[in-house]
Amino acid sequence: MRDSVWPPRRHERGEACPATAEQLMVEVAKGDQAAFERLYPMVAGAVLGVVRRVVRDPAQSEEVAQEVLVQLWRTAPRYDPAKGSALTWALTLAHRRAVDRVRHAQAAAEREDRVAAESIDRDYDAVAEAVTANLEREQVRRCLGSLTTLQRESVVLAYYGGHTYVEVAELLSSPLGTVKTRLRDGLIRLRDCLGVA
Amino acid sequence: MSSPDIHTLTGAYALDALDEFERRQFEAHLAQCPDCAREVDELRATAARLALVVAEQPPDSLRGRVLAQVATTRQEPPAGKPVTAAPPARAGDRRSGWAPRLTAAAAAIATAAAVVLGVVTVRTAAQRDFAQAQLAQLQAEYQPLAQLAAAPDARGGTGTGVHGGTVFVLASHELNKAVMVASDLPTPPDGHIYQAWLIGQGQPRSVGLMTPGVSATAPPVEFGGLAGAAKVGLTIEPAGGSPQPTTTPVVLFDLPA
Numbered sequence: 001m002r003d004s005v006w007p008p009r010r011h012e013r014g015e016a017c018p019a020t021a022e023q024l025m026v027e028v029a030k031g032d033q034a035a036f037e038r039l040y041p042m043v044a045g046a047v048l049g050v051v052r053r054v055v056r057d058p059a060q061s062e063e064v065a066q067e068v069l070v071q072l073w074r075t076a077p078r079y080d081p082a083k084g085s086a087l088t089w090a091l092t093l094a095h096r097r098a099v100d101r102v103r104h105a106q107a108a109a110e111r112e113d114r115v116a117a118e119s120i121d122r123d124y125d126a127v128a129e130a131v132t133a134n135l136e137r138e139q140v141r142r143c144l145g146s147l148t149t150l151q152r153e154s155v156v157l158a159y160y161g162g163h164t165y166v167e168v169a170e171l172l173s174s175p176l177g178t179v180k181t182r183l184r185d186g187l188i189r190l191r192d193c194l195g196v197a
Numbered sequence: 198m199s200s201p202d203i204h205t206l207t208g209a210y211a212l213d214a215l216d217e218f219e220r221r222q223f224e225a226h227l228a229q230c231p232d233c234a235r236e237v238d239e240l241r242a243t244a245a246r247l248a249l250v251v252a253e254q255p256p257d258s259l260r261g262r263v264l265a266q267v268a269t270t271r272q273e274p275p276a277g278k279p280v281t282a283a284p285p286a287r288a289g290d291r292r293s294g295w296a297p298r299l300t301a302a303a304a305a306i307a308t309a310a311a312v313v314l315g316v317v318t319v320r321t322a323a324q325r326d327f328a329q330a331q332l333a334q335l336q337a338e339y340q341p342l343a344q345l346a347a348a349p350d351a352r353g354g355t356g357t358g359v360h361g362g363t364v365f366v367l368a369s370h371e372l373n374k375a376v377m378v379a380s381d382l383p384t385p386p387d388g389h390i391y392q393a394w395l396i397g398q399g400q401p402r403s404v405g406l407m408t409p410g411v412s413a414t415a416p417p418v419e420f421g422g423l424a425g426a427a428k429v430g431l432t433i434e435p436a437g438g439s440p441q442p443t444t445t446p447v448v449l450f451d452l453p454a
Contacts (some may be wrong), residue, residue: 047255066262070266083238087249112264137250140250155212159244161246165209181206181209184208184240187240194246
């Protein structure tokens, strides 16, 4: 689908050219829209997925995902491959923007209701349920399982729930300092388990 | 920031679990802490793996909207902020530029102090801890500047970077001391830093290293040994610095006398 949809560009010279997302970003940074069209299917699904986890509302999630993908185009010249993969960059933009959306959009009282209404179990179950389809998911599931309960709950609530660590501490009835530390050592354990360079 | 506690925030930061206030504080810290920045990069890559497992099939309509908007959206310049030429410091105007800079430092200290003293309402104890750490850091950083500014023969001078940004030097020959503050210099290439030099009759003498990053202002560099020096400059050097400049200065101006 990818190669048949878009007209071949000058520098492709008819080759199959399975460019990586990072190579495409180099072209995108020069204003190459065709390269962006090829990059789009590599990142859009994960961008929308993470935004939806945090924002919840489907229509708003699509709106935020659109903003993120356009932001990816707009800021491509600032992408530094030394700081991480293009996918990580896109997902960092996505998570940040999703979190900003829920934190700004909701009045403080409304937000507290949301915090109170949410259950960690539901969050974690939803993830566990999603985490089944393939090897990648199997590995993430296994690695999440290798964390302590408090590490896992803190990471899941912060990332998928879009909560601040102050809120996470409230939700888990744990001291702030403990949650701060668990977020870090939980992620570090996850990093080592997943073999993230 | 000197508090060892702040390093533990890499996880919360990578997960966007800091509120806006702490996020900004931590980003200022990140600019000074390459180890933290590396850890943040790795933890973000880890968090991205959590996003991958919840990927879903985006509707075709989204693709259409994104591509249409992209076609009419201008990209940002690579540097991260637009390069605008700062007005050059006027020759002979020794005090140009440094008074506002001191005012800015004073304002930053006042803000942090207000938070610590409870003048500004803070939501959490964590915010207060941050403000306290920031206040201590700012006071430590700007103390030499305040001391120098009180010297009767203190003179300031400002140079404009060829790629934007400004460098301000406050010098007292009587005290044989000077302080350099850089603002809005572009982030140097990866693995490089800015190195400050005093240039006189002989070889340029290194007076310090600077690493501007996320925050616009790097901590001040304090130095002495002003005798015989005529100019002050900054070059981009490999991390760790060089014994002698290896590149053309990005800023070069007369040492205030």
